[in-house]
Structure formats: C-alpha cells, structure tokens
Amino acid sequence: GQSLEQPSEVTAVEGAIVQINCTYQTSGFYGLSWYQQHDGGAPTFLSYNGLDGLEETGRFSSFLSRSDSYGYLLLQELQMKDSASYFCAVRDRRGGSYIPTFGRGTSLIVHP
Amino acid sequence: IAGITQAPTSQILAAGRRMTLRCTQDMRHNAMYWYRQDLGLGLRLIHYSNTAGTTGKGEVPDGYSVSRANTDDFPLTLASAVPSQTSVYFCASSSTSGGYNEQFFGPGTRLTVL
Numbered sequence: 001g002q003s004l005e006q007p008s009e010v011t012a013v014e015g016a017i018v019q020i021n022c023t024y025q026t027s028g029f030y031g032l033s034w035y036q037q038h039d040g041g042a043p044t045f046l047s048y049n050g051l052d053g054l055e056e057t058g059r060f061s062s063f064l065s066r067s068d069s070y071g072y073l074l075l076q077e078l079q080m081k082d083s084a085s086y087f088c089a090v091r092d093r094r095g096g097s098y099i100p101t102f103g104r105g106t107s108l109i110v111h112p
Numbered sequence: 113i114a115g116i117t118q119a120p121t122s123q124i125l126a127a128g129r130r131m132t133l134r135c136t137q138d139m140r141h142n143a144m145y146w147y148r149q150d151l152g153l154g155l156r157l158i159h160y161s162n163t164a165g166t167t168g169k170g171e172v173p174d175g176y177s178v179s180r181a182n183t184d185d186f187p188l189t190l191a192s193a194v195p196s197q198t199s200v201y202f203c204a205s206s207s208t209s210g211g212y213n214e215q216f217f218g219p220g221t222r223l224t225v226l
Binding site: 008031033035041042043044045048087091095097098099100101102103104105 | 153214216
C-alpha cells in the first residue's frame, strides 16, 4: 500500500515563508508532485521532484529526499492569494500501471 | 473547448437513480482519471485510463464504472446512486501515465444524492 502524511493546516502572515511537509510510503517511487487548490476551484499543478534536491519556480520551491521518503513545498513572500489547500502526490506502480495518490491536503491560511 | 471540461456542473440525484458524469479533453492526452473529493479526505482515485480502450480501478472504485471509447472522452457512471456518493467529482488528464505526470483537472461536478 501507500500513504502520504501532511499537516492538515498551516497559518502564516503575509510576507513570511512557510514550509509544508509531506512524508510518503510507497511500494515504488516515481516522483513527488505538489498541487494547489483554491476554495471551489480545481487543483492546479505546482511542481514535480523526480530526483533529490530543490526545484525552484518563482516564489515556490519544492524539495525531495528519497532516502528519507520526505519532501516539502516552500512558499516565500507569502501573499493573501496563497491561501489555499496544497496537496502532495506520488505515483506508485501497481500491476504494470502508474497509479497517482494524493495526500489529504494542507490548508494554508495567510493573515494580513 | 480549451483543456478539460466536465458536465454537469452540479446535480441533485435521488438515491437509486443512474447518473453519468461527462468528461472531455481536447489536449490529446493519453491518460485520464476520475477522483472524488470529500472534506478532510483529499482526492481519491476512482478509476483511471492510461490510453483509449483500457481502464483500471483506483482506490475507491465500488459503485462506479467508466469507459474509454476514444482519446477525448471518459464518462463516469453511477449505476444506482447512494447517499455516500455525495461528493465533488474531478476528472483529470495527463499526457503520459509515467513518472513526470502533470495532471490537468476539470472544474468538477458537485453531486448530491438524496
């Protein structure tokens, strides 16, 4: 089986830096992805880590340590519009197919 | 059509009724997915299709069926709806089913089963 653990809620103030952690257990590993979802909206892709290290995209960065089965999403210079849910996701190989699995999501609340 | 669309946007359904949720993408993506999203439970995979003509079961397939007759369409059918199927349903697609796999999501269908 597979499972992902991430905090249910994180709060921060505008302009700050916040880190959302994700630990995973999978029978295989084919990369860690992050998605953002605003209330009432659809999830949108943020980043993907297939190898260890840091991937940076503007204010957002994502990190992966395969040896620790751990990754995180780092959001810098927080803005009010960053208030949303953030999901980590992995792909597991099962029966010859790649099956995506999402964590339960972290609700980020940004205060002025 | 631009991207991935779903219909209907929302639906209230009597228990026991049959319902098909529609999903269409125009990106020529091989892989398509159906998820349900319930508060506190994240996105759970119902069924998937890696290419036209093939389908597979996800984490929560019971009570649902899918078909993939062509690349663009991936309908989800509830044969006999039950209240526990009240949820928001998202369809998604990706160019491949392999490791790097950005999924594009439709706007969702909010389904209430009474």
